[in-house]
Amino acid sequence: MWPLFSVCVFGLLGFISGQDHAAHWRGNDRSGRCQYTFTVPSPSEASCPPAVTGGPEMEGLKARLSLLEVLVTRLTGEGKGGPGSGSRSLKDLQTALTQTMGERSQLLAEKERLQRDVEELQKRMEDMRRETERLRSRPCHPQTPPVQPNAPLQDRGVRTAGGAAVLSHLVSGHGTQRDTGSLRDPAWQYGGSLAFQEMKADVTEVPAPSPVGSEDRTDCGELLSISEPVSHRMADSIAGKYGVWMQDPEAVSPYGGNMVWRIDTVGTEVRQLFGYEDMDQLSKGFPTKVLLLPESVESTGATMYRGSLYYQRRRSRTLLRFDLATESIAARRDLPHAGFHGQFPYSWGGYTDIDLEVDEQGLWVVYSTSKARGAIVISKLDPNSLEVNRSWETSIRKNSVANAFVICGRLYTLASYTAPNTTVNFMFDTATGQGNPMSLPFRNKYRYNSMVGYNPAQRKLYAWDNFHMVSYDVTLGRQ
Known part of the structure; x- marks a missing residue:
């Protein structure tokens, strides 16, 4: 009994004497149980050494940082001339140089061939002139x-x-x-x-004798044949891979009917309209007029008629009439319900949703609507106000044909824009409202035809075929 009492007394005395140096706390732990905590200062250490923080997470982070340092060191070493990198770059440069030199040689050969063709044509023209004089x-x-x-x-x-x-x-x-x-x-x-x-x-x-073939020019029947393409000029830069070129069939002052107009349509802000005095100046590449359109052009569906350029404003269904004499917009009108900017293009793409055309009967527009479900719709337009006078819905899907043009109130479509030997595969007559399939040979000489338009005054088709401006003579049957 006495020993146990002695231990308790000594413990109490030690607690009382150590109250200046020790402390305790009492509180519930996470499970709700009461927990006592005692704190005793160290008799030998003035301050605690810094504890290692982070534990396993810090060690893992250090390991990952070390791995990243190794990878960066390797990459930096290779970028500064690692094994094989210099030789690979040199080989790539040599390959690119060889390819470029080959393409340059091909272009020079093509240029020489074209020059020979021009010289031969000039010689033939001189012979014909001499024969005429004789x-x-x-x-x-x-x-x-x-x-x-x-x-x-x-x-x-x-x-x-x-x-x-x-x-x-x-x-x-x-x-x-x-x-x-x-x-x-x-x-x-x-x-x-x-x-x-x-x-x-x-x-x-006695009537004067008519020129050879003039009998056909008075007719406006169905399309019978299309000649081989005649090349007039090749575009100067990548901006001319796609484009539109034309002549005004009913030109008015200040420009004549021989004036040739051209638009390169590659780019986001297509606004330049180049004018050439005649075909000869076009072939030489010497424009006599460059007009800046007030609003940018969408795709290759523009046309020229009665002293005005008709085109679609970019990213919209708005049709514009740009008067060449005043160099300003003379009329604008939205084409009702027409798809635009890639909704109903031709099969080659190019945002060719709206295609303006001219023939013997006036101004037309070829397009499609959601109501037509992608089928071609052709409408006759008032050339002054751009108002739709009448519309016809066809049975052919617009994105299934490569291009289209209008002759004598008849819509014709092309089957392919890349095949060198394709066909005019469909005709729709607005006079009867009936369409029929057909198979008339048509040649894509340069294998990427992005524009076809008709000139009723010249009885020619104008086309833009992979940087090249070409034309075709057409033969029409009797009405």
Whole structure:
């Protein structure tokens, strides 16, 4: 009993004596149980040494940092000339240089070939000019007996070969005369006789012979054939991979019908309109006029008509009429419900949703709508106000054809824009409202045709084929 009492007394005394140096706390732990905590200062250490923080997490982080340092060291070493890097770069440069030199050689060969073609054409033109001069300088011998004064006029010889005999007399004068610079009035030979006056009246009634092939130009029937393409110019830069070029079939002042217009359509802000005095200046690449359009152009669907450029404003269904004389926007109108900017393009793409065309009957637009579900819709437009006068919905899907053009109120579509030998595969007649498949040969000479448009004055198709501006002659049947 006494030993236990002694221990308790000594413990109490030690607690009382150590109250200045020790402390205790009492509180519940996480499980709710009461927990006593005692704190005793160290008799030998003034301060605690810094504890290691982080534990396993810090060690893992250090390991990952070390691994990253190793990887960065390796990458830095390779970037500064690691094994094989210099030789690989040198080989790549040599390969690129070889490819570039090969392409340059091909372009030079193509340039030389084109120069030879131009020289050959110039030589042929010179030969034709000389032959023309030679034919003009030859005397035209009379095919009929000379007409005597006061002699009765014979019917034969006046109308022979459509009046050629009488015209020969008028041109050649009195048998051996060689003056071809002008047609002289031959009345001085025959005095003022009544017989000569009758002959003169008869000659006036004889119609002048028509040029070869002019009979077809008065017709506006179905498309019968398309000639081989004729190249006029190649674009100068990558901006001309796609484009549109045209001539105004009903040109007005201040520009004539020989003026050629061109737009390179690669880019986000296409606004430059280049004008060339004629085809010869186009082939030489010398524009006489460069106009900056007030609003940018969308794709290759522009056209020229009656002194105005008609085009689609970029990223919209808005049609614009740009007047060349005033160099300003003369009319604008939204095309109702038309898809735009890639909703219903031709099969080659290029945001060709809206395609403006011109033919013998006026201004047209080829497009599609959500209601038509992608089928081609063709509408006749008022060229002044751009208002839709009438529309037709066809049965052919717009994205299934490469391009389209309009001739004599008939819509024609192309099957492919890359195949060198493709076809005009569909025709829709707005006069009857009926469409029919067809197969008319068409050649994509440079294998990427991004634009086809018709010029009714020239009876030609203008196309933009992989940097090249080409044209085709067309033959139409009788109405």
